[in-house]
Amino acid sequence: MLILVTGATGKVGQHFIAGLLDDPRFSEVRIRALCHNRLLEETDRVEVTRGSIADQKNVSAALAGVTHVVHLATCKETPGDVMDVAVKGLFWLLEAFRVTSTARQFILIGGDAAIGHFYYRHDSPITEATPHRAYPGCYALSKVLEEVMLEQVCIQHGINGCCLRAPWIMAKDDFKHSLSFGADVFGGPDWKTLVPEPDAKRYAQDGTVPLLRDADGRPLKRNFVHVDDLVTAMLAALDNPHASGQLFNVCMDRPVDYGEVAAYLARTRGLASIDIASRYHSSWMDNSKAKYLLNWRPRYDLEMLIDSAWRYERSQNDPRIVWYPG
Template identity: 55%
Template sequence: MKLLVTGASGKVGQVFLPAFLDEPRFSRWDVVALCNNRPVETRARLSVVQGSIADAQTVSRALDGVTHVLHLAAVKESPDRAIDVALKGLFLLLEGFRHKADARQFILLSGDCVVGHVFQKYADPITEQSPRKAYKGSYALTKVLEEVMLEQFGIQYGLNWTTLRAPWVMEKDDFRFAFDLSDAQFGGPSWDEIVEPERLAQLRCQRAFPVMRDAEGRPLKRGFIHVDDLVRAILASIDNEKAFGELFNIAMNEPVDYRRAADLAARVADLAPCDVETSFHSNWLDNSKARKVLGWTPDIDLSGLIDRAWSYRRAENDPRIIWYPG
């Protein structure tokens, strides 16, 4: 068996590759990483194809001998690259892969942007049957189109596909800096977009922990997943016939309650909870299907996220880099 991984040098790919190569179930598998801007180091059973996913010849070389594909590559808010990378690239991969005599499974990593996470309102927990309602922007749109394209290749050509839909992926100290009120904030939206400048300055001086409140005035609830749990879900899906033709929500068992997060952070970092009003909506990405079908359960809960984030100390050679394009 041979697995092609796109986006192997990204946040998920960097954790996935060593986990896959060290997993006894895949000890006889080879891996090829299709890399563009940031190559990965080769090691036993791992080779690299350098080039753009939007180039047909590069994709053809990468697919040589491949039986399984794990598509992690994505671009964020880069409209000038969205069509080439997210749509043309996926189409080239699928079109080339479906002609392979040994093609067995194509796995797509998607995100809860396709259901709008905090930007769209749902009356019930979000399941795999909930309607897709992307928020504004090219990234969410391309993820919706990717999910639909993959499903259609399954319908049109009988391709075995699996889609794993994840919320905000955390690693290292990401969770800590997602709530940081300084310019070191990780992710968005930026605090200066939802907090008045004078109040934001006060909160920064007070060592505050922002407790976002949703449109109904309650502490916001939002989905998260630690990268280690996501990687375990990917491993559980690979060559798993129960996963063929299926979409799975890969999230924590419960969404993060921002008030509870603030209470826990106060214990470990002496931060004072402070309410921040927003127009966002609380949502629950239901992972019941993944737990039942894949036999997967996330290990890291809210307490684990906080403990890991506040205890992690970055080395000088481990800067926080957010790679949007490529």
């Protein structure tokens, strides 16, 4: 088995490769990482090829002898690049994959931006049948286009493909920084811009956390997944006959409730919270399909997500680097 991994140097890519190499079920598997701006270190089981997935020649060469593709490369809100990477890049990958004689499975990691996550009101749990609804911006649009393209190419050419749709992916101390009122905030909202500047500085210094409220005034519920749980789902999908042609929601069993977060941090760490009003909407992704077909279960619940982030201590050779804002 030779797996081509795009986006191999990112958060998910690095964790996936490490998890696969450590898993005795895949002891004979080799990795080919298609890298663009950043490179991985090569080993006896990991080879690196350099190039952009927007270049058809690079993609065709990278697919030679490949059995599986795990497609992780993406763009955030970068209009100048997003169509080349997210749309053209995926198209060239699928075009090369469908004519590669060794090809067996194509796995796409999607995102809940494809269904508008908390931007739109959802009156029932979000399932794989929930219609696509991109919120404003090129990133959400690209997530819709990726899912639809893979689905249609599977129909057109009968390839074995699946999509694992993930919400906001957490690792290390990400969740702690997602609640920061300082300049070190990870992702959005950018809390320091929602309160007066003197208050933001005080909240950042004291470790005060935001209690985000939805459009109805209730503590907002938002979906998350820890990267470790996403990786176990990816490994569960590899060569799984039940994954063929399927879309799976891969997330925590329950969404993160900002009210529960504030209460837990107050009880366990003595941290205060401050209400933040919003026009966002609570949502609840249903991961039942992944549990049923892939026999997968997430390990992380709310308390584990919080505790792991607050207990994480960075070493000097592990600086906090955020390549993308979220």
